[in-house]
Amino acid sequence: MKSLYPLKSIIFAMAFAVLVSVNMAFAQLNTNLVASNADLNQCGPITLTVLVSGGSGNYTYGWSATPSSGAIIEDVPSITVTPSTVTNFRCIVFDLNTGLASLAQVSVVPDLTGEFDIFVPNIITPNGDGFNDLWEVRDADVGFGPINAFRYELSIVDRNGRSVFSRSQSLTTGAIGFLGGDIFWDGRRNGSLVPDGTYFYSLRLINCSLNRNIQGTISVLGSSSSIASDELVSIHPNPSRSFVEISIQHNDRLDGDIQKSQFVPYEVVIHDKSGNALHTETVQGRGHTIDLSRFSPGMYYLVGEYNGEPFQKRLIIED
Numbered sequence: 001m002k003s004l005y006p007l008k009s010i011i012f013a014m015a016f017a018v019l020v021s022v023n024m025a026f027a028q029l030n031t032n033l034v035a036s037n038a039d040l041n042q043c044g045p046i047t048l049t050v051l052v053s054g055g056s057g058n059y060t061y062g063w064s065a066t067p068s069s070g071a072i073i074e075d076v077p078s079i080t081v082t083p084s085t086v087t088n089f090r091c092i093v094f095d096l097n098t099g100l101a102s103l104a105q106v107s108v109v110p111d112l113t114g115e116f117d118i119f120v121p122n123i124i125t126p127n128g129d130g131f132n133d134l135w136e137v138r139d140a141d142v143g144f145g146p147i148n149a150f151r152y153e154l155s156i157v158d159r160n161g162r163s164v165f166s167r168s169q170s171l172t173t174g175a176i177g178f179l180g181g182d183i184f185w186d187g188r189r190n191g192s193l194v195p196d197g198t199y200f201y202s203l204r205l206i207n208c209s210l211n212r213n214i215q216g217t218i219s220v221l222g223s224s225s226s227i228a229s230d231e232l233v234s235i236h237p238n239p240s241r242s243f244v245e246i247s248i249q250h251n252d253r254l255d256g257d258i259q260k261s262q263f264v265p266y267e268v269v270i271h272d273k274s275g276n277a278l279h280t281e282t283v284q285g286r287g288h289t290i291d292l293s294r295f296s297p298g299m300y301y302l303v304g305e306y307n308g309e310p311f312q313k314r315l316i317i318e319d
Contacts, residue, residue: 029055031093033104039172041150043111043208048089049078050104056097065089083110086175109175113209118147119180120203120216123275123303126187127222132275135187135218137203138180146176151206152183156199156218164189164199177207187220196220198310221271221301221312232311235302239316240292247287248306268304270295270315292317 032051037044052059063073066088069081081089090105117140124135139145153168165185171177183203187193199218204211235246246268263286270279270290278300281290300315 029093029095029098029100029102031091031102031104033089033091033106035106035108038108040109040112040174040177041170041172041206045080045082046108047078047080048091048106048108050091050093052077052093052102055093055095055100058096060094060096062092062094063089081108083108085110111209112148112150112177112207114148114207116148116205116207116210116212117145118205118214120201120214121275122217122277123219123221123271123301124185124187125222125273125275125301126193126220129273131273133186135185136181137183142180144180147178147180147182147205149205149207150177151204152178153202153204154183154185155202156185158194158199159197164194185218194220196222196312198305219301219303219310219312221303222314232306232309233304233313235313235315238313239318241318242291242293244290244292244302244315245287246283246290246302264307266304266306268302271301271303273299273301 030053034049034051036047036049038046050061059077061075061077063079065073065081065083067085069083069087069089073079081087086107086109088105088107090103092101092103094101119138119140119142121132121135121138123132125132127133137147139147150172151168151170154166155163156165158164165188169178169182185201197220199220201216201218203214205214206212232249233246234249235244238244248263265282265284267280267282268290269277270281271277278295279290281288283304295317297317297319300317302313302315304311
């Protein structure tokens, strides 16, 4: 085995100049560079083979790469490479009997490896207002960049474990895999919006070094009128200006041994209408006041869960 030496590089450069100037040679010596195991989801070393036709059969091979590759490049018709970035490999074939030459090249993508670059939202408001109508997996910057996966498997179920949505997909081409926004759910089951409530997702992401299952909850808000008629929690005043009082109602609705005289602390989260969590607060008593002076006027969602029972409320803040 031997690497390219400066002398060989000079010879290849001179031959390439001849190749460009003698156009008729291309018609008589034909080359094609093929890559095996080069699909995006076929992990591991990639074999490059140059196929030659129209010559005498007595050849020499000159390989090069841009950017430079750490592969050992020999005077052989086939090499194995593991590029760390998108790399253009070239091979100049010389026919030693006829003096003809031909160039072939191919672009090779690297394996997708390492941690997944994702942001997974926990709320969706599919009310058709153009804000947060889709539950979308984004990149870590909440954008549409690469998430470093070539396969995903998504399953969403309701609180009773019944399937609401499922989808899986694999990519074989390209260099960067799935992008933020490629994995999404529109809040529908069989074409119809699901009722407001809490749903559970299981998202498996796969690349060449990781196979990980990510689980969490999705709060669906504003798809139906149920959010406005929820009797578990009441908020007052609503609309509000500077504060809102939140209180638990009808404890006899709850399962288990919780008595009306008992209280279990719980957390509430205020989201804007795009689904961004703006504020989290622990409620320590049946009646609790939340300061709203930090929020701009507009529509918000107050989301929480008390003793295993979720609730969602629209919250209007006025000037």
